[in-house]
Amino acid sequence: MVxxxxxSYAQNEELKLMTENCIHSLVASEDPEHIQFNIIVIESEKGIAPYQYENTTTVYPDEIFGYHRYMNIGINMTSSPYVCLCNNDLIFHSLWATEILKAFSKYYDLSSASPYCSIHHKKMGFNMNNGIYPGYRIRYEVAGWCIFMKRDILLTTGKLDENYEFWCADNDYANTLYVLRIGHALISTSIVDHLESQTLNSQTQERQDELTSEEFFYYEKKWNLRLGTDWEKFS
Structure with a gap:
């Protein structure tokens, strides 16, 4: 079980359909006799409550939005050995999870992974179906839109830092793994395509600024002391 x-933020029918397409591709991606998914959707659009996306448990938190805050809600609702943190602008390809679990089985020191995006990662110099790429660089080895982890790493890292409302959440995750020496890699045989910030781009410029500006100041203050100038490699 994963x-x-x-x-999700289904402000309109287009964004709601994007979440539905994401879920449909996920359900179709693996044989349920081998891998089962327990899908939790954290929906920010309260206006469609109590709507339940098919094959999911859909919840509408009372808490104000925060990327890590909402991810922690989902984490706290679940208990499987593996947990995957996802945006809703994803398309899952066949056997993507199988390939990550194979890598976890083969490399004993690997506890966190991101799948390969055929739209994005080729432009970053990674080849599809070319093994694993260990590392902690954002948008390179760490694809913040889809992070697959062994749940037990949370015993070491603690819960996700809820000071991040939206931006820099993946940077913080990468730095945490790096400092604690928890292995992470991009799995080039696991394909999940990212449609690039569809929900964020639908917001007004003012709202985008609210979601992104203050995060950088907190991030720099938190990690400058721990890593010195070394934190810049993950930005």
């Missing part, structure tokens, strides 16, 4: 936590 717990899938998907954040």
């Amino acid at each position: 717990d899938m936590i998907i954040l």
Whole structure:
């Protein structure tokens, strides 16, 4: 069983359909006799409550939005050995989870992974179906839109830092793994395509600024002391 936590903001029919397409591709991606998904959708659009996306448990938190805050809600609702943190602008390809679990089985020191995006990662110099790429660089080895982890790493890292409302959440996760020496890699045989910030781009410029500006100041203050200038490699 893999717990899938998907954040959604179905402000309109187009964004709702994007979440539905994400879920449909996920359900179709694996044989349920081999891998089952427990899908939790954390929906920010309260206006469609109590709507339940098919094959999911859909929840509408009372808490104000925060990327890590909402991910922690999903994590706290679940208990499987593996948990995957996802945006809703994803398309899952066949056997993507199988390939990550194979890598976890083969590399004993690997506890966190991201799948390969055929739209994005080729432009970053990674080849599909070319093994694993260990590392902690954002948008390179760490694809913040889809992070697959062994749940037990949370015993070491603690819960996700809820000071991040939206931006820099993946940077913080990468730095945490790096400092604690928890292995992470991009799995080039696991394909999940990212449609690039569809929900964020639908917001007004003012709202985008609210979601992104203050995060950088907190991030720099938190990690400058721990890593010195070394934190810049993950930005």
